């Protein structure tokens with residue numbers, strides 16, 4: 001297990017945290033929990049380890065359990081490590097009607113993994129998710145903060161090729177858009 | 181051409197910036213309200229407009245505002261619901277991404293009317309890039325003196341913040357949203373007390389949808405009476421419709437309420453008809469939660485009247501033969517779609533999104549998903565269809581929040597209108613093993629074969 005003391009936000013993030021805390025009335029700083037968990041996940045490897053969550057609890061001066069129960073409720077927080085490039089494909093009705101299942105199958109074949117799995121080199125994780133509010137441009141996927149829409153197998157091939165050539169991913173909720 | 185009140189400038193280059201937005205008449209409602217109207221006068225205009233909540237329930241916005249506890253010593257809050265996660269709905273994202281200042285302007289004018297000095301926009305976490313767009317726009321509005329202390333030199337001050345969600349559909353339910361904004365799990369609260377009395381931080385709070393708040397801008401600019409002239413009966417004004425599925429032109433359309441459904445689907449101005457020259461099988465007219473209707477019932481009511489895009493016309497016939505306008509998520513299915521397969525994605529969604537507080541919802545959504553899954557994959561049992569009807573009935577009305585109902589209605593309506601398709605899956609398990617079964621061989625009602 002990692003020592004909590006080695007986990008600390010960067011100076012830039014700390015300044016941002018201070019600004020976020022000012023958004024809420026005195027005594028209501030727990031409101032910053034969701035935004036802080038996003039920041040922590042982005043900064044500490046794309047997922048929330050127990051020491052990371054404990055660190056967030058210490059920043060907000062709340063009990064660790066208050067962080068765990070929230071982190072485990074929301075789907076965006078990864079409680080297990082994920083690949084550097086997290087591909088999330090929507091599979092709900094409207095996307096399914098426009099071929100989401102074929103796209104998922106295509107990515108599975110291309111990467112040699114099933115949904116929910118990570119490639120052996122730790123580069124890609126494939127997840128399926130529910131409606132991302134992009135049904136009019138289906139099928140679609142999200143990677144980092146970016147939406148890729150009106151997908152075809154050819155587009156997916158190009159995306160994976162480009163992602164493969166990038167080494168610095170830090171994709172979690174950051175824009176790392178690659179143009180097609 | 182239909183009148184547009186929200187999206188009239190959607191294609192103006194740079195409309196996402198303060199400068200261009202302002203040049204096109206932006207922030208006029210803030211000037212008008214703060215300089216020439218009292219907060220109550222603003223509310224009166226909203227009441228006169230007949231504007232109904234655009235988040236799904238259609239509750240009159242002015243009436244909701246009037247319930248806000250103004251006698252309390254506590255601060256008041258306006259919270260904008262931008263959690264938009266109802267499958268088939270993507271209008272709020274479109275509006276925030278294209279014209280972020282319209283929402284911000286609406287937030288300022290509405291907060292002034294409600295007497296809120298701090299307001300929040302709660303945006304679903306997956307829309308992180310939209311959050312960046314909003315934050316930039318808010319910064320511009322502060323710099324121009326439309327946010328912060330003493331706006332436009334008046335005594336009114338407002339701070340506006342954007343809060344990200346963490347990925348949970350249930351946080352669209354307003355009390356779950358408030359819990360989440362307080363940094364907790366998104367478990368809906370028991371009501372009463374209603375948010376108007378004890379909402380965010382136990383203070384009087386109004387929660388409104390993005391589109392509702394944006395609509396306050398034209399209402400204040402033109403006056404509530406002008407706004408109410410658009411539409412039919414109690415469905416006034418314009419509505420953003422998210423159109424998806426098997427149509428030629430998916431996208432977000434601003435319509436005048438009262439537009440015939442048939443025109444919306446087939447005219448070039450909107451959906452442009454069914455793709456690939458196919459026929460339409462069914463429509464989910466208001467987001468995943470509302471009852472699905474077959475072609476004949478979506479175009480005409482059971483009484484044979486033309487169906488209109490209004491709250492009243494779409495719900496004509498109740499649950500027997502009608503549906504709901506809901507969030508305006510308009511999903512079209514063509515003749516090759518499998519109703520059971522489509523329903524399975526919704527059943528899985530509701531099971532996944534149930535917060536787990538109430539056993540009928542937590543357990544019932546799981547059973548429904550499982551049973552629909554096995555029917556779809558050719559493992560259905562005799563009696564499964566009745567079992568589904570029974571489970572749906574037992575969830576409906578027996579839960580803390582409406583998610584339970586929202587999970588039950590799609591199942592009940594799909595069976596009501598497409599029972600034969602479910603029976604077909606149980607009768608011919610081999611034929612449905614290929615997930616593209618109805619694309620290969622479109623479903624034909626055996627009843628119609630007999631009569632032919």
Ligand SMILES: Cc1cc2nc3c(=O)[nH]c(=O)nc-3n(C[C@H](O)[C@H](O)[C@H](O)COP(=O)(O)O)c2cc1C
Pocket residue numbers: 232233234235236237238239241244261262263264265266349350351352353354355387388389390392393581582583586
């Ligand atoms: C399960 C569930 C999900 C909901 N999701 C949303 C949503 O994403 N956006 C929204 O505006 N309202 C949503 N609502 C409705 C809200 O509870 C609330 O009625 C609405 O935000 C009020 O705003 P309005 O009156 O302006 O429509 C949801 C309701 C339920 C029960």
Ligand code: SF4
Pocket residue numbers: 350367368533534535536537538539541542579580581582583584
């Ligand atoms: S109905 Fe479902 S989602 Fe709503 S409170 Fe109950 S368990 Fe939670």
Ligand code: FES
Pocket residue numbers: 090091092093094095096130131132133134135138140267268269
């Ligand atoms: S169903 Fe995929 S984005 Fe809505």
